Amino acid sequence: MEESQAPVMAEGGGEDKKMKVLVAVEETEGSLYALSWALDNLFTSASDVPDKTESLGRLVLIHAQQPLQHFMHPVGPCMTDPHHPVYATSSVIDSVRRAQEQNSRNLLERATQVCRSKLVEAEMVIVDGDPKEMICQFAEQMQADLLVVGSRGLSKIRRAILGSVSDYCAHHATCPVLIVKPPKGNHP
Amino acid sequence: MATEAEAAASVVGKSVMVVGIDDSEHSFYALQWTLLHFFSPAAGSSSPFKLVVVSAKPTPTSVIGLAGPGAADVLPFVESDLRKISLRVIEKAKEICTSHSVADVEFEVVEGDARNVLCEAVEKHHAEILVVGSHGYGAIKRTVLGSVSDYCAHHAHCTVMIVKKPKPKH
Numbered sequence: 001m002e003e004s005q006a007p008v009m010a011e012g013g014g015e016d017k018k019m020k021v022l023v024a025v026e027e028t029e030g031s032l033y034a035l036s037w038a039l040d041n042l043f044t045s046a047s048d049v050p051d052k053t054e055s056l057g058r059l060v061l062i063h064a065q066q067p068l069q070h071f072m073h074p075v076g077p078c079m080t081d082p083h084h085p086v087y088a089t090s091s092v093i094d095s096v097r098r099a100q101e102q103n104s105r106n107l108l109e110r111a112t113q114v115c116r117s118k119l120v121e122a123e124m125v126i127v128d129g130d131p132k133e134m135i136c137q138f139a140e141q142m143q144a145d146l147l148v149v150g151s152r153g154l155s156k157i158r159r160a161i162l163g164s165v166s167d168y169c170a171h172h173a174t175c176p177v178l179i180v181k182p183p184k185g186n187h188p
Numbered sequence: 189m190a191t192e193a194e195a196a197a198s199v200v201g202k203s204v205m206v207v208g209i210d211d212s213e214h215s216f217y218a219l220q221w222t223l224l225h226f227f228s229p230a231a232g233s234s235s236p237f238k239l240v241v242v243s244a245k246p247t248p249t250s251v252i253g254l255a256g257p258g259a260a261d262v263l264p265f266v267e268s269d270l271r272k273i274s275l276r277v278i279e280k281a282k283e284i285c286t287s288h289s290v291a292d293v294e295f296e297v298v299e300g301d302a303r304n305v306l307c308e309a310v311e312k313h314h315a316e317i318l319v320v321g322s323h324g325y326g327a328i329k330r331t332v333l334g335s336v337s338d339y340c341a342h343h344a345h346c347t348v349m350i351v352k353k354p355k356p357k358h
Binding site for chain 2: 181
């Protein structure tokens, strides 16, 4: 159901609540917590519906894989001879790629488990590239109503050095962004 | 029946949602968006959230900057002006809530810097989620986060939702 983003809110029937929610899934605990938080608070319904997403919108999980170059480290003879480039053999590239894919699959499996345990059907997307950019791009492409990201609760300096996906998304996403913090240990 | 509802609310612990508003179109948009997506009447008899709308009223001293001997005279005028503005903001918020048929709302006006007011409100109400609009000061950058929403995103102890008013598409 396409809702036009007009500044004036249109009053409507039950269709209004349908939201397209994009949840960014990463290999951090904060990310999976963000997912379960979103499921608990965004996909609740008064009645017991077997598939909650049917009545409440679309849930899409997105996982961004870092580009492979990051995993290549020069080792061996090139250390002594700077003019001798090191190329990773194709078998090394393959196995790294496979490991990465396995990793992503496992992660999304866990995420699906979490969704299923809360009776929510989710779609899954894997993209290659810089996570923050890909997530924002995808949110725009699918015209998401809400983007959910976890947060590691880093300090300002660490955020600047390590880079923060949630920070980037908060600034650059065109849709509303929900930043879920890890629990501080005190539950209401 | 009343006690049952009360007990239910306190036992289930209806999560509190704090929405920060000020005298800007962006924050009213954020309030409307929130009401539309989280408090739709179609969601059943009740929404899982209890809504608390908080408006931060800047202190007169912060506005004037306490400069010069004449400041003391201007103070009462600035104070009444600010009070009028914050009342107007709350009135508009009330209108928006009623137009979305949301009755169970608390309204608060707290004096102080918006950043602190909102984070403290989160603590006070043990809020599950804080909703803020985003000003996007920059005409230069396509999307720039306002300083209040940025502060809250990093310092509030709960989930923060930043609602942006979409730019008109050409």
